[in-house]
Amino acid sequence: MLALRHARRAGSHTHARTFAAVSSSINPSGVGPFQVFDRNAKRLQKDRAVARDGGERSRTVDYVRNEVADRLMERFMDIKRKFETVLDLGSGAGHFSKLLEEDKAGKVTMLDLSGKMVERDPDSEFEVAVDRGVLDEEHLLQSIPPNSQEAIVSCLSLHWVNDLPGVLVQIREALKPDGVFIGALFGGDTLFELRTALQLAEVEREGGISPHVSPMANPRDMSNLMSRAGFTLLTVDVDEVRIGYPSMWELLDDLRDMGESNAIIGRRHFVPRDTLAAASAIYQQLHGEDAGVPATFQVIYMIGWKPAPNQPRPLERGSGDTNLKTVL
Amino acid sequence: MQPTARVASSTPLRRLAVHSTTTCAEQSVAYGKCIVATYTDVQKDSCKAEFEKFGACLREAVRVHAFLTCVQLL
Structure with a gap:
């Protein structure tokens, strides 16, 4: 059985897994951003989540993404412009793209790490024309030429990216001048209840802790990251989605069906029953x-524009000709 | 979800979920209360006595469930 499992893995994926931690090839002596997440494991988790019960389980747990997509769409609708094409980066099953209307966008390109996820729902559920593709967000510029996109949207996928500043730079590069990036990602308070419960349980039962809930971006850092990546006219705001569950077990089930299981490099592959109980x-x-029990999802929304000469910008310092003193 | 329907679902983790929240609710609450009382300074085994009762109940519940399953199979 074991041999068979390995053979199947090796056949379908280039990386054969032996026993534990890392399923993608990571070179510890290489230079580059620190690797926190196992991208290959994340792709497998998403593929499996879609395959469970013929996609039924995956559709049942769309509630968080649909809610956030809805709130992101409100912000998108505030931009008074029609886009010929919109790039949905890390689209999942198209939670955001499904909400796009014809007077807002001509065509949407959905790209996701997981091919099964991106193909989950038929074209008939979308109002605008859809193009689908498989792409690792971390290597955006390998497939998307620079200065080619009018609008890039990302709804809840960037929290699994290792090099967030680098991806933001790539997004800015891929945009045309005066193109817009609008995104939502999970912030640091997400699932704090689960994080604390597991940490306390591990300390009391086993005398130590291990990573179960990802490190996530701090809302206060996002505007810095955005401006460092070269975006202008920034808007960043934070919101929460709270969901009630009967118990921790249903939350764990739903997270797995969302494809949001733990993918931290060096995670534990087995948690003792006693610790879970x-x-x-x-x-x-x-x-x-x-x-029951609540679970909090903290969401950071951000909007940024690629600089262009025709954009509104602040006037030169000292160029005002009305003295504020006389007005006040 | 009805507790009976959940007992019927049969993966080991599902059964643990049911027993830890329903069958052994009393012991679970006692253990949780102990942790909450000291949660700023939890050490290994600081609620050992409470967990032992909880764990014993879980094992008993799993055993009874296994027995019932056997009876049904007969």
């Missing part, structure tokens, strides 16, 4: 409400 008890007591 302890975490469930702690989650209930520490964060529980009458009818």
Whole structure:
């Protein structure tokens, strides 16, 4: 059985996994951004999530992404411009793209790490023409030429990217001058209830902790990252989506079906039963409400523009000809 | 979801979920309360006694479930 599993893995993917931590090739002595997430494991998790019950489970757990896509669309609609093409980066099954209307966009290109995820839903669910492709967000410029896009959208995929500043730079490069990037990603307070419950359980039962919930971007850092990547006219805001679950177990099931299981390099592949049961008890007591337990998803929304000469910009310092003193 | 329907679903982790939240709810609450009382300074085994009762209940529940499954199979 074991040999068979390995043979199948080796056949379908170029990286054969032996036992533990890393499923993609990572060169520890190479230069480059620090690797936190196992991108290959993430792709496998998403593929499997879509394959479960013929996609039924995956559709059931769309609620977080649909809600955030809806809120992101509100911000998108505030931009008074019609785009010929929109690039949906890390589109998932197209939660955002499905909301696009014909008077706003002519065509949308959906790109995702997981080919099965991007193909999940038929074209009939979209109002605008759809193009689909498989692309690792970390290597955007390998497939998308610079200065080619009018608008790039990313709805809840950038939290699995190792080099967030680098991806933001690539997005800015891929945009045409005066092109817009509008995105949503999970912020640092996401799933803090689960994080604390698992940490307390591991400390009390086993005497140590290991990473279960990803490190995520701090909302205060986002505007710095955006301006460092060369975007102008920034808007960054933070919002929360709180979902109630009967217990920790349903949350874990749904996270897995979303393809959002742990993909940190060096994660534990096995958590003892005792620790899980302890975490469930702690989650209930520490964060529980009458009818179950809450889970918080913190979402950072950001809008940035690629600089262009025709954009509004602040006037030269000292060029004002009205004295504020006389007005006030 | 009905507890009975959940007992019927049969993966080991599902059963653990049911037992830890429903069958052993009392012991689970006692353990959780112990942690919450000391959660700024939790050490290894600081709620050992409470967890042992919780764990014993879980093992008993799994055993009874296994027995019932066997009876049904007969």
